[in-house]
Amino acid sequence: MxxxxxxxxxxxxxxxxxxxxxxxxxxxxxxxxxxxxxxxxxxxxxxxxxxxxxxxxxxxxxxxxxLRAPEDIRFGEVLRLIDGPVAPLPCLSLIAYRKCDDCSNETNCEVRHVFMRVAMATRQVLDSTSVADALTGASEID
Known part of the structure; x- marks a missing residue:
């Protein structure tokens, strides 16, 4: 959230x-x-x-x-500036990686595998959606 x-x-x-x-x-x-x-x-x-x-x-x-064109301001970069990493688990963060305290093996962690897909989809939407897209209701997602 x-x-x-x-x-x-x-x-x-x-x-x-x-x-x-x-x-x-x-x-x-x-x-x-x-x-x-x-x-x-x-x-x-x-x-x-x-x-x-x-x-x-x-x-x-x-x-x-x-200062920048609305087309050049991505939701993802604003969220990272204000809230920090955009990852549902610390072990999935690209900029603030941290091993989960309760995980013995990231490679075999079923929870991590599911949330990795969530994180990738979320990043894709946030990093491809600009302020200009928000104005028009458009998205670069197919």
């Missing part, structure tokens, strides 16, 4: 994508439009800014805007 923070981050990115290329939105606008608590949104946008997804502009036409 993804965290509320990750869900809000994705919703904020979608909201910025809806605004259009190079268009800024102030935090209050995003907060109201997406029903995200303003203080929490500030923290999320700062994290997204540090990671190079968004930028902020000061002044009269200031606010936040996407």
């Amino acid at each position: 993804i965290s509320q923070k990750a869900k809000y981050a994705l919703r904020a990115l979608v909201s910025l994508a809806k605004a259009g290329h190079g268009q800024t939105m102030v935090i209050g606008e995003i907060s109201q439009q997406e029903a995200i608590p303003k203080k929490f949104l500030e923290q999320i946008l700062l994290e997204l800014k540090r990671a190079g997804f968004v930028t902020s502009l000061r002044g009269r036409s200031g606010g936040y805007c996407l």
Whole structure:
């Protein structure tokens, strides 16, 4: 299950994508439009800014805007930034592998075999779905 923070981050990115290329939105606008608590949104946008997804502009036409095209922002990379590894078991994580404490043999672990298929399918969907796809309801999955 993804965290509320990750869900809000994705919703904020979608909201910025809806605004259009190079268009800024102030935090209050995003907060109201997406029903995200303003203080929490500030923290999320700062994290997204540090990671190079968004930028902020000061002044009269200031606010936040996407730094990358919506087509280039994948759900998987946002989830990994906010929530960490996208794996149902620690022994299946690509970036934070850890042997399961209760497993004596990963090669023969029936549970691992099933969840490996789940992890692969999940990664495939998340890493092939962009913010632009979310706007259109499209997916690159056949």
